[in-house]
């Protein structure tokens with residue numbers, strides 16, 4: 001062995017490790033042959049070299065992408081664009097046992113609405129926890145647009161730990177965004193609705209339908225949101241949209257834009273035009289500016305009103321205390337993105353070809369001087385658009401979202417209608433470069449691009465349509481994530497990745513070295529509660545106990561036994577199986593499946609998982625391990641015997 005290695009080394013030193021030599025030595029085909037056969041250009045090769053990751057190689061960045069209507073989060077690497085994991089969040093997912101074991105069912109049950117179990121979500125905006133405005137790689141949050149909820153995912157094990165249901169919203173969109181030290185996770189309404197659960201006629205839209213921004217208090221030590229310490233600020237029934245937290249200069253403030261400030265409520269039957277026409281009567285909508293630090297103090301001072309058992313700062317209080325302001329923004333805005341230094345807020349309006357750069361300093365000066373241009377129908381002070389603008393730049397048709405570069409003053413804006421990305425300088429207000437993408441870009445994402453120190457290098461265009469980019473797989477196409485090299489003056493498209501899950505909205509990318517996921521759990525761990533499981537058991541102590549009419553089986557999983565191998569109960573019993581994977585080896589996950597009970601467990605090393613179900617009928621039910629874990633994997637099985645009464 002040693003001498004072979006030596007020989008190769010000697011040879012390569014003698015001839016030089018030239019490309020031609022390597023290709024000739026390791027493959028019958030030359031690089032030229034492959035290029036000819038596959039019709040590749042030099043440019044393609046360069047792109048391949050920028051993304052190809054040899055076996056065992058690692059990625060520089062990890063991406064957490066929303067999975068849209070799949071209710072999940074997708075994890076992939078950059079630059080390889082290799083998919084690494086789906087994280088089940090609002091949707092049951094059997095591979096992870098999510099929604100199939102008792103522990104994770106409890107998490108999903110936290111997300112019940114009006115007592116009803118929901119089996120999906122519409123995930124839009126993932127947010128990584130921050131310390132001093134930098135991603136710290138500890139937690140991930142994501143919202144559910146369809147059923148206003150926010151989930152907490154632990155980046156130690158990439159598992160969903162908590163779901164909180166918004167107590168006052170019926171529709172949301174502007175979440176999840178975090179404040180610079182993850183004090184709060186922000187969630188903003190989309191379509192206004194009454195806070196109460198009762199019916200309120202549309203004729204009372206202006207008076208009783210409301211928007212809001214909720215500030216979910218995150219307890220970092222516990223790694224959980226504390227609903228009891230969270231609060232909301234009441235907003236008018238404008239359709240609120242994306243939000244962002246201020247940072248550095250603008251820390252303490254949050255920004256939420258809106259559309260349809262006409263408060264139009266549609267109705268073709270009544271002879272009125274449809275929503276899209278009714279919502280386009282004015283030239284501008286409103287950017288909401290909220291002083292959340294002061295708002296939190298007001299709550300502590302007892303100035304909030306309890307609505308649905310939740311602290312709400314009413315508009316009247318917010319106006320009186322000077323924590324809520326409006327600024328006109330070009331019609332139908334979408335993204336609102338605070339610059340890395342916190343000095344500027346860039347808003348892109350879908351119906352305007354311009355992106356507007358607001359100056360926080362100018363906004364603050366007007367507020368301090370109480371220099372307002374008037375109020376809205378609810379008495380909220382409005383700042384003058386012109387007086388708050390730093391500049392407006394024509395970036396293309398249908399600008400949506402903005403992401404920042406590591407180079408100062410550089411921002412990238414997604415251009416939906418033109419299917420382009422525009423690179424521009426927001427300090428000087430000039431366009432620098434444009435690149436066409438395929439097709440219909442929504443969000444875009446640069447590396448750590450929404451933090452105080454973006455990392456540059458790459459940009460991903462998250463496209464709504466794939467059309468002809470991949471082999472056809474029926475009328476429902478995958479989405480297309482396109483990787484763009486932004487390290488040079490000109491943007492360069494280097495990879496297309498199909499995303500066969502749901503519509504990706506936002507995604508966030510973090511330097512891979514900031515993530516420190518664990519390899520195994522402490523033995524007997526309830527991963528969803530982050531504590532030792534009351535059902536853990538050590539090898540040799542496996543047993544069955546009957547308590548309160550439930551047969552508890554305390555079992556273990558290790559190559560290549562399921563202990564116990566025989567479980568015998570009487571028909572009509574409720575069984576509660578608890579399995580602890582007592583492996584210490586990396587990646588030795590065992591599964592547990594049994595016929596007919598919708599039970600499918602995933603027990604990663606150290607984890608204790610449970611399944612409780614009723615056995616109605618006498619019979620023989622084989623069970624087995626679902627992971628091909630060793631040469632004796634098929635022997636990892638047993639029988640549940642249900643005897644007649």
Ligand code: CUK
Nearest residue numbers: 124400442443505506
């Ligand atoms: S949204 Cu989908 S492209 Cu929910 Cu952030 Cu803009």
Ligand code: CUA
Nearest residue numbers: 590625627629
């Ligand atoms: Cu354990 Cu197969």
